Amino acid sequence: MKKYTIVLLLFVFFSIETNGQKRKRFELDKKEVVELEKRALENNVVACLSLAFHYQNKGFNNGETHIFQENLKKAEKYLEKAIQYSEHAYSVSFERQRYPGKKAVNRSELKEMYSKSLYDLGYLYEKLKKYTLAKKYFDKSSEMDYASAHFSLGDMYFEGNGVDSSIDMALYYYKRAYKQAKTERKLRPASKIGKIYFEKLKDYKNAIMWYEKAIESGGKSPTLFENIEKSKSLIKEEINAVSTNPILQSKIADYQKIKSKTEKSLETLEKALIPLQKIKDSYFNLINERKEIIARVKNENASLNQGKSEFETQKEYDSRKSKYKALVKNSTNEIDAKIQEVLKPYQSQAHKNYSAEKALKDEFYSHEREVNDQKNILERINKGA
Structure with a gap:
């Protein structure tokens, strides 16, 4: 980019501030406008943004209604062009980066230009109080993580x-x-x-x-x-x-008691569940082992489980299938005995364990609800409700 454009941008995008005076926006002279219009015809995004800034500034500061409207239409036109050109440049930059022979591109700069173009058009519509359109372009710019x-x-x-x-x-x-x-x-x-x-x-x-x-x-x-x-x-x-506040202190004391009681209930519940969990773990480990034994036996005797062939009689086929089923069934006798042994203490106290577990859980959830109720009361008191 030529030095001229860089210097021009600095003037266009930044306000000039004097001692004790309000900021005045910089307006371009006719020669600068003509130069930027030429660049805009060459799909130059920076030129479009500069011209949009120039006309937007004139639009909002000019007292004559018809000139005001004309300038804002020009600003809108150049912002739409900036969006069109920058969106295209940002999209094709993917292709450029895929081919080493092509000129390298700075995707972050292209993204910045595209998101700024979207934002600037949204900003123009916001100034005109066309909020639906403003939000549309702010949303698009926001999707590209543009802070403004x-x-x-x-x-x-x-x-x-x-x-x-x-x-x-x-x-x-x-x-x-x-x-x-x-x-x-x-x-x-x-x-x-x-x-x-x-x-x-x-x-x-x-x-x-x-x-x-x-x-x-x-x-x-x-x-x-x-x-x-x-x-x-x-x-x-x-x-x-x-x-x-004695009322508040009383509520806090109630809350602390309930909290303490809840924690104790939870601790008791966890202790009661430990032996049950050990039984369950052992049971599921044995079940998995049983599945592995069956799978191994079926694999080793797969030939016995094949469909009836044209060379064997129905009796021979039934005998072969019976032998296969007996092998599978007998393979689990030992592991089934171990499973029954593990389940004996659980089965003998099944109802007792279930009742105790349910009672503890009910108590715990009851205390938990009470704690939440107390929290809500405290919050309302804090807010002066």
């Missing part, structure tokens, strides 16, 4: 734009954005996640963790530090409320 697309989907679910509002889905996409973003771009998703835990879920431990991640990513907003201190203070208040 994850973040925008998180915003859509958080604010309920074009979708049903969902804190769970917002968290899911913000966390994906944080994971995928480069270190210097983790600030925004970390801050958003912290805000959800702090304001919506009242989960102050997680709020502190994510606010600290935001600070580690370069966050310097006083709000981050203030919310960390507020979260710490609220956690202390919760602990004090629990320790001084």
Whole structure:
């Protein structure tokens, strides 16, 4: 790529910021537009993205309605071309890599261009409040793990734009954005996640963790530090409320008793099952051994088990089959005796063992249900319900 395009990209994709002023987006002059249009005709994805950025900027900042609409249509057209060209380049790059003689390609760069093209078109539709179309392209870009697309989907679910509002889905996409973003771009998703835990879920431990991640990513907003201190203070208040509330303390004591009783029941159950399990293990080992003996005897006497031939009488055939069956049956006499020996203690106490096992299991599951009920009560009390 020529130096001209690289320099141009730097101007196009980054904002210019002056002291105490709002950011102003860079607009291209006529010569630069003409040059980029030529490159766009050559299927140059970067040129298409640059032109789309230029016209989108003019579209949103121009006061005249007809010019505004024309510029946005041009931006949309160039973004669609960028998607078309980058998708094609990304797809054929598989073929290029298969043949050593062809020029090597950087698939990660092609993927970045394709996913960015999809995202930028989604961003344009979002600005126009065409949320269905915006989500369509954000989803496609998100499937390619583009961090900005994850973040925008998180915003859509958080604010309920074009979708049903969902804190769970917002968290899911913000966390994906944080994971995928480069270190210097983790600030925004970390801050958003912290805000959800702090304001919506009242989960102050997680709020502190994510606010600290935001600070580690370069966050310097006083709000981050203030919310960390507020979260710490609220956690202390919760602990004090629990320790001084007699009703809550009583519930906790009940929970601990039930938990202890459940653990003892489980321990008793496991001990009761040990001898039964040993019997079962021995039994199944002998059954497997029995199957192996039968298989070996059948294999060694396969000739006796063949179908009736034209050279033998029915009597000879029946005699041969009887001999085969007797051999198979007699081969298991010894192992069957061992199986009966193993099952004697189990059979003599079968009903007793079954009843004891069932009673222990019933008791254990009863205690487990009680523990879960107590947990739910504690959670409701903690949330002020």
